[in-house]
Amino acid sequence: MAKRKIGILTSGGDCPGLNATIRAVMLAGVREFGGDGVEFTGIYDGFHGLVHNECKMIESGDSEGLLRLLTQGGTFLGTKRTPHKKMEVVEEDGIDKVAAMKKTYSDLGLDCLLVLGGNGSHKTANLLSQKGLNVVGLPKTIDNDIWGSDVTFGFHTALEIGTEALDRIHTTACSHKRAIVVEIMGNKAGWLALYTGIAGGSDAILLPEIPYNCDKLLQFARKRADAGAPYSIIVVSEGALDDREVLLKKKELKKARMEAGVVNTTAKIVKMLEEEAGIETRSFVPGHMLRGGTPSAKDRLLSTQFGVRAFELIKSEKYGYTVAKKGDTIIENRLEDMAGKKRLVEADDEMVKVARSIGISFGDS
Numbered sequence: 001m002a003k004r005k006i007g008i009l010t011s012g013g014d015c016p017g018l019n020a021t022i023r024a025v026m027l028a029g030v031r032e033f034g035g036d037g038v039e040f041t042g043i044y045d046g047f048h049g050l051v052h053n054e055c056k057m058i059e060s061g062d063s064e065g066l067l068r069l070l071t072q073g074g075t076f077l078g079t080k081r082t083p084h085k086k087m088e089v090v091e092e093d094g095i096d097k098v099a100a101m102k103k104t105y106s107d108l109g110l111d112c113l114l115v116l117g118g119n120g121s122h123k124t125a126n127l128l129s130q131k132g133l134n135v136v137g138l139p140k141t142i143d144n145d146i147w148g149s150d151v152t153f154g155f156h157t158a159l160e161i162g163t164e165a166l167d168r169i170h171t172t173a174c175s176h177k178r179a180i181v182v183e184i185m186g187n188k189a190g191w192l193a194l195y196t197g198i199a200g201g202s203d204a205i206l207l208p209e210i211p212y213n214c215d216k217l218l219q220f221a222r223k224r225a226d227a228g229a230p231y232s233i234i235v236v237s238e239g240a241l242d243d244r245e246v247l248l249k250k251k252e253l254k255k256a257r258m259e260a261g262v263v264n265t266t267a268k269i270v271k272m273l274e275e276e277a278g279i280e281t282r283s284f285v286p287g288h289m290l291r292g293g294t295p296s297a298k299d300r301l302l303s304t305q306f307g308v309r310a311f312e313l314i315k316s317e318k319y320g321y322t323v324a325k326k327g328d329t330i331i332e333n334r335l336e337d338m339a340g341k342k343r344l345v346e347a348d349d350e351m352v353k354v355a356r357s358i359g360i361s362f363g364d365s
């Protein structure tokens with residue numbers, strides 16, 4: 001049987017578990033076909049590397065190297081954000097990106113392409129699949145917002161990091177009797193903020209999916225202070241907006257923020273609590289720390305499960321799918337069904353209800 005040639009790229013924001021997933025695909029591949037029966041080509045910096053034919057064979061016989069991948073954060077292939085909406089646009093460099101990617105795929109003699117990415121990357125994976133390439137997707141992102149999958153690798157590690165940050169914030173907030181606003185990544189989807197806020201014992205959680213009301217949030221903060229609460233922790237998802245801001249266009253929002261002298265929601269909440277509620281307030285932004293470092297044991301397990309299923313899809317030549325998890329079961333979804341959709345927090349999500357039941361405010365009631 002001819003050697004199987006598998007191209008692998010990681011695209012979009014990195015997260016813990018990318019390397020562990022690649023390792024699982026490779027181990028399963030070598031076990032099935034033997035070291036001479038399968039070849040892995042690493043494509044550098046996501047779709048950019050596919051456009052420009054920047055790649056290298058990955059050594060599959062190096063067991064020590066492969067073991068290191070299990071624990072290594074980031075992505076050893078490098079990654080880049082290549083906006084999907086520009087994929088079919090010829091820009092100043094004059095390159096037809098889709099044609100170039102098809103050419104690289106065929107020049108390398110690939111049998112298939114593995115795309116480890118988030119929502120945008122899955123849109124491009126679907127585009128390439130529709131253009132005739134054999135594509136298998138793998139859902140990564142700390143945002144956990146891939147449609148059709150209960151969980152993505154990277155999320156659990158980020159949750160652990162965010163929770164540890166909150167645990168530490170509690171003690172200093174308490175000593176100084178302050179409010180501390182903790183900003184958690186998540187522009188459109190608030191899963192990470194929601195879970196971190198509950199796990200880390202926050203008092204309020206603001207999400208992009210549940211617009212907050214400034215007066216209600218202030219009322220909540222004042223009430224806590226009046227009731228003798230020594231301090232408050234407010235978790236703010238990066239993309240959270242109030243009920244007036246959600247009605248604004250991007251430019252209008254920028255202008256409103258400029259006029260108010262705040263750069264983002266975190267700054268706005270700090271200002272509001274200090275100036276309108278008279279509560280001394282600080283902010284903390286773990287930012288990219290949430291995406292850094294070694295994957296948690298749970299993410300290593302998920303990465304391994306996902307990598308093995310991706311290889312099974314390749315083995316049975318079932319292309320045009322992305323791997324997913326529903327309940328305890330690993331499944332696959334058609335790229336064309338999931339591309340362009342997002343999994344967002346619903347107002348009646350179980351965890352939102354749980355949070356409300358223990359008195360966590362979403363600033364909306």
Ligand code: F6P
Nearest residue numbers: 013118141142143185186187238
């Ligand atoms: O998509 C993952 C994510 O971490 C988002 O939560 C965040 O808004 C964004 O990436 C940050 O992107 P960048 O690393 O390009 O600043």
